[in-house]
Amino acid sequence: MQMSEKNRDGKRSARERLAAERQAQEDRARRKRKLVVLGSVVAVVAVAVGVGVAVQSRRSQPETPVAAPSGAVGDRKLVIPDGAANAPATLTVYEDPRCPACQLFEKAFRPTVDRLKDEGKIVANYHIVSFIDRHDSGTGSKNGANALACAQDAGRFRAYHNVLYANQPPETEDPWSNRGALISLAGKVPGLDTPAFRACVNGNTYGGWVSAVQQDFDKSGFTSTPTVLLNGESVFPRKGGQDITPANLTAWVDAANKGKRLGTPASPAASPAAGPSASPAAKAHGRTARRHHRPAASPAAVSPAPAAAPLAPGAAASTAPASTR
């Protein structure tokens, strides 16, 4: 503008004025484009994040699952109990099916833990978590946890749980991403490999429950498995200054139970000789150890004394239950 005032005569100033106008027009257009671009950036980001949050909220499994395996306990039915419901002590166990440290724990303490259950001294509350799938990627933990829930439905949680740990693959391999592998392991538990169990495993019936159990663990503040608590106090790998050993664990339980009446675990005699149907509804009421040793599919099978039927690693199929058939 100043320039055009200084040289107001001639074509030159007119040309300059024109150029200046064009320049101003271009500037306006550029500003407009800039605003449109900036607006699109904001819009793309906002829409993506908004839609994303909405979709993920809907996709993420509800924290209170619709379907929980029969006999699950706890306010959100996330816990599978094993042992006498009225046992004086509670052993809380957080385990991941793919976790090698859990396998070591199981190898060393399963006989002791199972004995304590069968003596009515403890009820074990199992939280079957599945975070190894996140760390090592894969789906074996989730599939395994779902299969364990299916086994709980069939009243064979303990036996199948022990078979899985006895046959656990190396952590970084993930053969249990194939559900068929879990079903063939179920063949080692007499009476477990039924069409209902297969449908439950293949259909991922308790997928929502598995996710809810894991989310519960996420928020628990515990960060590794196995996490083992006796009456709420951590006992693994040590309690106070003492390392856990089978003898120590027994002593700790006995000390905690001093003066208390023991629970009433299922006795072999009390087990019905004729198996009930394998449908979850038929077993929804019971939740003591008895359920886990009750034959579900074969009326001829007689449940052996639980303590007499520890499943040897790698040889689970050839243990007592099979021989009674």
Add this chain to the structure above:
Amino acid sequence: MTAPQDAMLARGPAATRPAPAGGRLRRALDGPGAAWASTAARLALAAVWTWAGLAKVADPAEAAQAVRAYRLLPEALVKPVGYGLPFLELALALLLLAGLGVRAAAVLSAALLLVFIAGIGSVWARGLTIDCGCFGGGGQVAASQTRYLQEILRDTGLLLVAAWLVWRPRSRLSADAWLNS
């Protein structure tokens, strides 16, 4: 994409002092080479955001847990952030890939990377042992499994790429260039 950038970092101050406007460096930085370098930077950053975003989309609960593990946000914010962050990353990837609003996308990218670096630094300083969850995963890990230094160095490298794009947003094969043509 790093080569011109490194050259710039190494020679920049010395080269620009004697002849700020007319130096060879200046011309190189404004020329087609720089525009192509910006294209490469865009695509590289877009690839990283795509990878990071997609890895976190599959499992919302896992993404939320990765956020929770930093112990920085209140529980009420854990899920929105865990659910939304991968989509923010994917949106940035989309913008950078298309070359739309490159400077704005680069500013957002740089800001996000600064937040990540600060978060990892904070976790490190507090002695937590987590996986950063940058590309899926996340949550607690054994102390020997932490990779804080690598994670921060990686994010710093990406921050430099984003900074280049803030400084030189004009690039070839971009929606911005097409709109301005």
